[in-house]
Amino acid sequence: MRLIQLSRESLHFPPPEMALKEPNGLLAMGGDLSPARLLNAYQRGIFPWFSQGDPILWWSPDPRAVLFPDQFHLSRSMKRFHQRSPYQVTLNQAFSDVVQGCSERAEGTWITVAVKHAWQKLFNMGHAQSVEVWLNGELVGGMYGMALGQIFCGESMFSRSENASKTALLVFSQHFRRQGGKLIDCQVLNPHTASLGAKEIPRVAWLAWLNALAKQPVSAQCWQQQTLF
Structure with a gap:
């Protein structure tokens, strides 16, 4: 399953069930950290985690x-x-x-x-x-x-x-x-x-x-x- 690239124009996230098993829960990359996107993410069980200099990575691990x-x-x-x-x-x-x-x-x-x-x-x-x-x-x-x-x-x-x-x-x-x-x-x-x-x-x-x-x-x-x- 390939990692989905988010655009800045849309707040859409793929379903958490599409997250990778390795690394566990990695769902998508890109987008931004606008309040609207963050709220949309957390309301769907998704959160960002990434290091300085890396693209924004979005996660929904299983188990939680x-x-x-x-x-x-x-x-x-x-x-x-x-x-x-x-x-x-x-x-x-x-x-x-x-x-x-x-x-x-x-x-x-x-x-x-x-x-x-x-x-x-x-x-x-x-x-x-x-x-x-x-x-x-x-x-x-x-x-x-x-x-x-x-x-x-x-x-x-x-x-x-x-x-x-x-x-x-x-x-x-x-x-x-x-x-x-x-x-x-x-x-x-x-x-x-x-x-x-x-x-x-x-x-x-x-x-x-x-x-x-x-x-x-x-x-x-x-x-x-x-x-x-």
Whole structure:
């Protein structure tokens, strides 16, 4: 199966089922990172991932890594840490700083200047969200991603201090669940997210969840700037 080249003139994507098996999930290349294209992609279970200097690559892997907020795994050590946590956790109060923190710790250089600009536009439009973890007024961790109804598509997270990114996901999961959120997309499973309860499901199951939940609302307060913890 050949890799499909996207044009800048059309927002059309091929069906995720047409993605390659090797490398797993590679679906198309080209296009751009306009807000309209990114929204169209995520609404279809597709996301961009590419390195600086390479063409934009679009992916929809099978299986897909997801986290159900009510299945978050809180280890005994993390529970003890959280009970005496020195951190403050906020929502949507330092989006660009969180993206920058993620870019400094991203494997390779996939959070490019163009990616940062694209996500800032999404944030300004109300589609992207960030979670910040603070220690004595200093940003030490966080995560960002896209809100799609009762699904949150997690894009990246970072940590500069012990358990900071785990705290971000823990506190956000609890908040998202209280506000009506049902599913967090983790894209590809890694040891960090697996340790917190993320698991792999078939792509067809992920697309079914996406179709069922992406247009279902969460509470009006879900994405307002606020302190979560």
